[in-house]
Amino acid sequence: MTHTKRQAIDVLLVEDDGVLGGTVAQRLRLEGLSIIWAQSVAEALENLEKHEPALMLCDIRLPDGTGQEVYRRGAKLLWETEVIFVTAYADVQQAVDLVRAGASDYLVKPYDINDLVRRIKLALSRARLPQGVRTPLRHFHYESPEMTQVVSHLKRLATTNFSILLVGESGTGKEMAARLVHEASGRAPAPFVPVCCADISEATLESKYFGHAAGAIPGSDTFSPGLLEQVGTGTLFLDEVCEMHPKIQIALARVLQDGHFRRLGEAEPIPFQGRVVAATNADLEHALNTGQLRRDLYYRLQNAQIEIPPLRKRVAEILPLAEHFLEAWSHDNPLAPFTISETGKRALLEHHWPGNVRELMNRVVQACTLAEDATLTEHDLFPERALEPDMRPSLSRARQEAEREEIERVIAECGGRLGEAAKKLGISRTTLWKRRRDQNISNS
Numbered sequence: 339m340t341h342t343k344r345q346a347i348d349v350l351l352v353e354d355d356g357v358l359g360g361t362v363a364q365r366l367r368l369e370g371l372s373i374i375w376a377q378s379v380a381e382a383l384e385n386l387e388k389h390e391p392a393l394m395l396c397d398i399r400l401p402d403g404t405g406q407e408v409y410r411r412g413a414k415l416l417w418e419t420e421v422i423f424v425t426a427y428a429d430v431q432q433a434v435d436l437v438r439a440g441a442s443d444y445l446v447k448p449y450d451i452n453d454l455v456r457r458i459k460l461a462l463s464r465a466r467l468p469q470g471v472r473t474p475l476r477h478f479h480y481e482s483p484e485m486t487q488v489v490s491h492l493k494r495l496a497t498t499n500f501s502i503l504l505v506g507e508s509g510t511g512k513e514m515a516a517r518l519v520h521e522a523s524g525r526a527p528a529p530f531v532p533v534c535c536a537d538i539s540e541a542t543l544e545s546k547y548f549g550h551a552a553g554a555i556p557g558s559d560t561f562s563p564g565l566l567e568q569v570g571t572g573t574l575f576l577d578e579v580c581e582m583h584p585k586i587q588i589a590l591a592r593v594l595q596d597g598h599f600r601r602l603g604e605a606e607p608i609p610f611q612g613r614v615v616a617a618t619n620a621d622l623e624h625a626l627n628t629g630q631l632r633r634d635l636y637y638r639l640q641n642a643q644i645e646i647p648p649l650r651k652r653v654a655e656i657l658p659l660a661e662h663f664l665e666a667w668s669h670d671n672p673l674a675p676f677t678i679s680e681t682g683k684r685a686l687l688e689h690h691w692p693g694n695v696r697e698l699m700n701r702v703v704q705a706c707t708l709a710e711d712a713t714l715t716e717h718d719l720f721p722e723r724a725l726e727p728d729m730r731p732s733l734s735r736a737r738q739e740a741e742r743e744e745i746e747r748v749i750a751e752c753g754g755r756l757g758e759a760a761k762k763l764g765i766s767r768t769t770l771w772k773r774r775r776d777q778n779i780s781n782s
Contacts, residue, residue: 344386344387344388344389344390344415345388345389345390346389346390346391346392347372347373347374347389347390347391347392348366348371348372348373348391348392348393348462349366349371349372349373349374349391349392349393349394349395349458349462350373350374350376350382350385350386350389350391350393350394350395350396350419351363351366351373351374351375351376351395352376352377352381352382352394352395352396352397352400352405352408353375353377353395353396353397353424354377354378354397354399354400354401355397356377359375359377361451362395362451362454363375365451365455366455366458369455369459371458371462374389374391377400377401378400378401378402378403379400379402379403379404379407379408379411380402382394382396382400382408382412383408383411383412386412386415386416387415390415390419391419392419392420392462393419393420393421393422393458393461393462394408394416394419394420394421394422395422395424395454395458396408396409396421396422396423396424397423397424397425398423398424398425398426398432398433399425399426404432405423405424405425405436406432406436409421409436409537410537410538410539413537420461420462421436422443422444422445422457422458422461423436423443423444423445424444424445424446424447424449425444425445425446425447426446426447430444430446433446443457443461445457459707460703460704460707482651482652482653482654482655484647484651484652485647485652485655488515488644488645488646488647489518491642491644492515492518492519492522492644493518493522495519495642495644496518496519496520496522496523497522497523498642499613500613500641500642501594501613501614501615501616501638501639501640501641501642502516502519502613502614502615502616502639502641502642502643502644503579503615503616503617503618503636503639503640503642503643503644504516504615504616504617504618504643504644504645504646505617505618505619505622505643505644505645505646506617506619506645506646506647506648507619507648507694508619508693508694508696509649509693509694509695509696509697510646510647510648510649510694510695511646511694511695512577512617512619512646513532513575513577513617515644515646516530516532516573516575516615516617517530517575519573519613519615520572520573520575520613520615523573523613525571525572525573525612525613528569528570528571528572528573528612529568529569529570529572529573530572530573530575531565531568531569531572531573531574531575532575532577533565533574533575533576533577534577534578535576535577535578535579535580535581535582535583536578536581538583540583543583543585543586544585544586544589544602545562545564545602546564546565547564547565547566547586547589547590548564548566548567548589548599548600548601548602549561549562549563549564549566549567549601549602550562550564550601550602550603551601551602551603551604552603553603554601554602554603554604555602555603561601563601564599564601566593566599566608566610566612567601567608569612570611570612571611571612572612572613573612573613573614573615574612574613574614574615575615575616575617576614576615576616576617577616577617578617578618578619579616579617579618579631579635579639580618580620580622580625580630580631584629584632587631587632587635588632588634588635590614590635591632591634591635591638593610594610594614594635594638594639595638597609597610598610614639616639618631622636648691648694649691649694649695649697649698650690650691653687656686656687656691656698657678657683657686657687659695659698659699660678660683660686660698660702661678663698663699663702663703664676664677664678664702664706664714667702667703667706675712676706676709676712676713676714677712677713677714678713678714678719679713679714679715679716681715681716682713682714682715682716682718682719684716685716685719685720686698686719689720701719701720702714702719705718705719708721710769711765711769712765713763713765741773742779744763745759745763745770745773745774745779746779748762748763749779756770756771
């Protein structure tokens with residue numbers, strides 16, 4: 339992979355269908371987005387060398403391979419890129435697996451172009467958040483006793499050379515916890531190397547982890563270091579470790595026991611000087627009983643085992659995290675800073691959060707993208723919560739009357755100065771003008 343600076347673009351479109359690709363490219367350009375269109379795996383990878391897309395929209399089936407191949411081979415260049423896959427119905431499971439491996443979203447053909455544009459804009463809104471805020475894995479908010487204890491344990495473990503196993507539901511912040519350990523240790527100047535164990539093909543397993551000598555594998559006449567060598571004295575983060583191939587589990591357990599490994603095609607042992615932090619959201623007891631996770635590897639990883647609690651057990655973090663994502667959005671948004679209404683806050687606190695911190699971030703970003711006002715309501719944050727049909731008219735009228743009374747009160751309080759009133763109400767002057775017109779509200 340090249341190390342030269344790449345040109346930033348909005349979208350890399352990878353689609354071999356000339357008609358569909360042309361239609362999508364034209365529509366996205368009309369939306370004001372910069373776009374590069376590739377029609378094969380080779381073209382996609384070539385363009386990734388030259389361009390840094392905020393988003394990649396990629397078909398699963400391509401003439402010279404698959405979208406999964408683009409995702410795997412271009413992984414280092416896609417690290418900060420939102421990725422949406424497009425698939426036929428027969429390949430839905432493959433798309434779902436890719437989303438589990440870190441892709442942002444997927445669409446099934448035939449799809450509605452307006453829905454595609456909406457999803458792309460939502461994904462781009464995440465990609466354009468300031469660095470360090472784009473994912474919840476960069477920041478801990480730990481007002482709760484549960485997370486205060488977790489962070490305390492992680493900081494103490496950072497001073498040791500222990501291997502660490504992090505367990506917890508998807509989206510709780512296990513990678514962030516691993517980064518905290520790395521940054522709080524003496525290993526911080528060395529690399530932090532994250533690996534999704536489920537996303538490495540069986541054909542390249544040994545070469546990927548251990549590297550290979552020149553000529554040791556077909557088609558390669560150059561030496562290549564593996565992940566264990568690349569990490570140096572840093573931290574190797576093995577995400578979804580229960581999805582690691584059994585062959586590599588055996589080899590990695592041996593490395594952790596003996597402290598060295600060998601490149602493919604070489605007999606000379608190489609010392610392993612890094613620390614391993616592994617993570618899983620799987621049921622450990624089931625994984626061990628079924629052999630999905632080998633016990634010899636588990637015992638070597640589990641020098642210390644830390645559970646990252648789900649967000650529903652860290653209620654004190656919900657509103658601070660939501661405010662954190664709001665501030666991040668408002669930082670680059672020309673509109674007035676967003677706030678959350680009292681009903682919105684109550685809804686956030688009452689939600690079960692099956693997707694944990696990642697779900698919270700997505701809901702806040704989506705609400706900021708689609709909301710009409712700068713004050714986010716329950717329905718902005720949870721648009722799927724439709725009212726019962728027989729309740730809508732009376733509740734709607736009550737809401738309109740309450741809104742009218744509040745607008746009239748604030749306008750009177752501001753002496754009829756609409757700009758000042760709009761600011762107090764947390765809405766734009768244009769929105770206030772529309773509300774006055776629709777509800778026949780005067781300035782006095």
